[in-house]
Amino acid sequence: MVERGITMSTSEDFESNYKLLTGNSPFPWQRKLFTMFVDKRFPETCPVPTGLGKTSIIAIWLLAVAHHTRNGTVTEFPRRLVYVVNRRTVVDQATDEARKMLEALITKPELCAVADVLSSLATRADAAPLAISTLRGQFADNAEWRDDPARSAVIVGTVDMIGSRLLFSGYGCGFKSRPLHAGFLGQDTLLVHDEAHLEPAFQELVSAIASEQQRRRDFWQLRVMELTATSRSDITDANTLFTGEDRKHDVARKRLEAKKGISFHPVDDEKRVTEKVEQLTKGYKDSGQAILVFLRGVKEVMKVAAFLRKVVPDGVETLTGTLRGFERDTLARENAVFARFMPHSEAIPQQGTVYLVCTSAGEVGVNISADHLVCDLTPFESMMQRFGRVNRFGDGNAHIDVVHRPFGKGSGFDESAPAALDDDPSAGAASQDDLTADAAPKKKEKPLSPFDRACAQTLSVLKQLPLREDRRRDASPAALSEIPLADRQAAFTPPPVILPISDILFDVWALTSVRQKLPGRPPVADWLHGVTEWEPPATHVAWRDEVYLVSGMLEICPPEDLLEDYPLKPHELLRDQTTRVFSELEKIASRCPAKPVWLLNADGKVDVLPLEKLVDRDKLRLADCTVLLPPAVGGLDGGMLNGDAAYDPKVVYDIADQWLGENDRPRRCRLWDNEGPLSGMRLVRTIDVRPDAEEQEEESAESTIRRCWHWYVRPRSADDDGSRTARVNQELTSHLRSAEDFAKKLVDRLGLGALEAKAVVLAARWHDLGKDRLIWQRSIGNRDYPGLVLAKSGSGMRPIDLSDYRHELGSLIDISNYPEFLELSEELQDLVLHLVAAHHGRARPHFPEKETFDYDRSEEAVAAIVSEVPRRYGRLQRKYGRWGLAYLESLVRAADAMASQYVAGEDPAYGNAALSLGGAQ
Known part of the structure; x- marks a missing residue:
């Protein structure tokens, strides 16, 4: 070099x-x-x-x-x-x-x-x-x-x-x-x-x-x-x-000492918080500045936003965690109001006074900076996130208005009296009311919940911050950093119940080829976030055309298989509290009771049932699940779930194909009948939605009824196993040679150990030998076999599912008889066989029973290989660890993928064009 x-x-x-x-x-x-x-x-x-x-x-x-x-x-x-x-x-x-x-x-x-x-x-x-x-x-x-x-x-x-x-x-x-x-x-x-x-x-x-x-x-x-x-x-x-x-x-000091001053605005009832927030935000209407508003609830966000739109019709935007991913991404790229809060934006910013009204979705990971902030009260860590979104770079003098209900002695929380004396300087009467409520509560109050106790402690801590000349409390990062650790800890949201983790759980989660529900293998969500009383369960919702189109063909088109080929992506999903989702689904079910819906459970199983049956269930059955709706039922309003919103032909419900890559090119598409795919895509599934149609009707030039639905993906983006099709035909010997070559380069650059490096290279050399079977070659549309043995079919061939034969299993049988393989050490043989068996996600720990056959080999040979697969997996996982073994498997898959993409000519998107910034999207 x-x-x-x-x-x-x-x-x-x-x-x-x-x-x-x-x-x-x-x-x-x-x-x-x-x-x-x-x-x-x-x-x-x-x-x-x-x-x-x-x-x-x-x-x-x-x-x-x-x-x-x-x-x-x-x-x-x-x-x-x-x-x-x-x-x-x-x-x-x-x-x-x-x-x-x-x-x-x-x-x-x-x-x-x-x-x-x-x-x-x-x-x-x-x-x-x-x-x-x-x-x-x-x-x-x-x-x-x-x-x-x-x-x-x-x-x-x-x-x-x-x-x-x-x-x-x-x-x-x-x-x-x-x-x-x-x-x-x-x-x-x-x-x-x-x-x-x-x-x-x-x-x-x-x-x-x-x-x-x-x-x-x-x-x-x-x-x-x-x-x-x-x-x-x-x-x-x-x-x-x-x-x-x-x-x-110099730069750090300017940001650490950024001017941010807090005023406190008490109200006598929780229900009046939103009303007070509306009054305070309206006070900025002639400022010409960017005002950030934070509220805990979606309902409160929408209420305040509706109020502000009457004040500044074109200057209000909302941001909540319940917005569908597609609309959230569009907001960042194109919204003029949102652009005012960003230091750099592709959109032209809206002039005049603008308001961004948010839930906690705007607190984290967003490089926005407002001139002023109005918000309700949340625990300490949330308030710190909010304060970090105002006067972020120290160029202004931000006002922060915090609206809160009183936390009196009757509630079981004794607020610090000296700190409470300086509430909002512009609302002295309200401050006195707050103190009066503290001293003599009108009625006995319930003890505070852990969450509300953290809010109350946060209020006390913030009121002890230094007082500025304008009688606002100093909320600069420098002042906040001086809060004692014990006070900060007391004001944090109580930590969730963190569930114990064990090697047994790691083991059962790693059994990825066991697709059915497995006792002792719980969904992972509770280990990611912990368990809390105050965080309600959530449910995802998306819309897909196939929910309706294959409703009468579930045996030949199992929903689990369709979602394997065409997984749900984040831009398709919206997320909301389970109770709220259930309530909106009830409204949809009242209009469309018999329409089918797919309920994707946390373990990957899909239940298919009519909407009326779905809402007959216990609402908590929807927790941590995904509800997949047919577009015909509607329910989408501005990117949010709204059961009152009927189907609107101008709304795009199914956006699965809006998964974009370099230069905004779709990574996948679904086309009908003779529509041609985009360049560089490969076919992963064809669905005949009218299998009983008359042949003459199908061939009629005048027929406008759609029949065959073809699903395509770009090879790099595919979630299928990628074993059958490519951009161009690939002969088996050439593909194996190319995979071996890429594997050699890969292990050399990684500096892998000698035994493991040799195993990866040999597995790449032999991984697809089992494709040399009549049944497999017919399944990819190769009519020239055995004269021509292909590893991948090209775009002119349409694959069809002829059986559950797995070529990886066939490869294991063939390898086991190779003289070169038999000369390897037992340790190396073990690893090579597993890497071949697992290169499309099987053998962790087994092949499903319906896949344990090879028409071209004896039953005894197949049985001997199949019985050893799970035992071998167990031995190797003990040796290399769960992630270490998965890593080695993935090296073979990477070599295979590179050979599939580049062996017979390169797609420009994967060659030098990768040096363009489109590849970073």
Whole structure:
């Protein structure tokens, strides 16, 4: 490799490269963290105040990867960084920052040396120096992070998306891809948990996974770093990272001392909070500024927004967690009101006074900054998130108006009297009323719930902040950081009940080829978030055409199989409280009682039933489930579930095909009859929705009735096993040779151990031998067999399901008789056989009974192979660990995928075009 530009071996080089990557000079804590990464030290906690560059950890890690690559020490340094956000945000700040870094690597000559070093990690020479993927939104999972595991990659996702995948239960993943996701996320990875104080259960879970990997001695174990500005605990062990040196930095000092002043507005009843918020927000109508409003409930958000639209008709927008993903993404890209709150936006900002009214969906992971804030009262960590969204960069003087109900002695909470004396300076009478209520409650009050007790303690803590000249309490980050730890802990939302984790649970979750309900294998949601009394259960809702179109064909089109081929993606889903979803479904059922609905349970099983039967069930049966509706029932209003909204032909309900990739190209599409697919796609399923139609009707040129529904995907985006079709025909021998070649390059770049490297290469060489069968060749449309033996059919052939034959099982039988295989050590034989068996997600631990046959081989040979598969899986998992074994399996799958994509000509989207920034979406 020819070295160009500057190096990255000294602290001065880091300063220069960091500024070129991010546009900013590093803070002292960022220089210290780079030094720690160079020494392969990973602090468990990174306590960085809001607005001081937490997402810069991506740049620091990336420059450390380059440093270790240059020095030949990258083998034990994580090549993937997983950035976990608390919830699905409307703006993916971490991904945006990563894309800017990739653009700098590609376009700035001074970074050529860094880009060259990073590119040298990749298996393919023309790959971009960094892979970027996000497991959320319309642009979810472009597969770059799993396409080439040797390349450095940034993956951004939510607690649900990342956590479920780590536990072999990926939401939106078929069973075939779950081991791949678990292996590549759980090995050779640095997991950064942003705002970790908001999800203590997840933080404990990932720490437990890391500890289990250390105990089992996995390959390249998961590293976990907690990123928080508001820790629940004492973090003195990390205080050497963010120190007084940072606080003296000019930019840091400006943001830490940003002017934010709190006034408190008590009301005598919880029901009057919204009314008071309306009055306060109306007071800003002539300010010409951007006003942020936070309220705990969706109903309250919609009420205040409706009120404000009468005040400023074109200047109001809402953001709630109940909005469908597609509409949330559109909001960030196109909404003029939202653009006023963003430092950089593609949309033209709305002028004049604007209001953004939010639930907690606007608290986390959104780089917005308002001029002023009006909100109700929530526990301490939530209030800190809200304060961080106002005057974020220290350029103004923000007013924060907090509306709260009184917490009197009768409630069991003794509010601090001295601190309570300075409520809202503009509402003295109300303040006195609040004190009177404290002193002599009119009636005996119930003891506070744990959640309300945290709110009351938060009020007390905030009222003890220093008083400014304008009699508002100082809410600058500097002032908030002085709150004693004990007071902060008392004001936090009580932690959820964190369920114990065990090696037995890890084992049963890893049994991904067991698709039916398995005793002792619970859904993973409670381990991701914990269990609380005050967080109601939630349900997802989406709309799909197939719910109605295949309603009479469930035996030949099982819903589980259709969702394996065409999984639900985040942009299709909206999420709301289960009770509210149930209430809206009741309204829909009253209009369309007999319409079919699919209920996707947490274990992946699908129940098909009419709407009237669904709402006859206990509403809690819908908890943690997904309801899939046919578009004809309506129920969608502005991206939100509304049972009163009848079907509207102008509304797009089924948006499964709006899963976009590079240059806004669809990653999948469903077409009718003779409509041709988009270039580069492959067919994964054909559904004859009228199998009993007369032949002459089908052939009639005048017939306009649709019959055959063809489902296509782009190869990299497919969730099917990818074993049957490709862009062009691929001859079996050539495909195996290409897969072996890619496997050699891959293990060489990874520095894999000798035995494991040889096993991956041999498994790639032999993985598809079982495709040399008449039944399999007929199933891909090859009529020239045995003269021509194909590994993949091209776009001109339409695959059909002729049987449940699995070519992986056939490969095991063939390999077992190879002289070269028989000369291998028993240890190596074991690993090769398992990697072949598992390269499409089976053999974890078994092949289903209906797949345990091979027409071209004896029953005795098949039985001998089948009986050994689960025993072999158990032996190897004990040796390599759950994530280590899944990682090795996934290396073979990656080599197979690269051979499938590139053996016979390259799709431009996967070649040099990957160097365009479209590939980072």
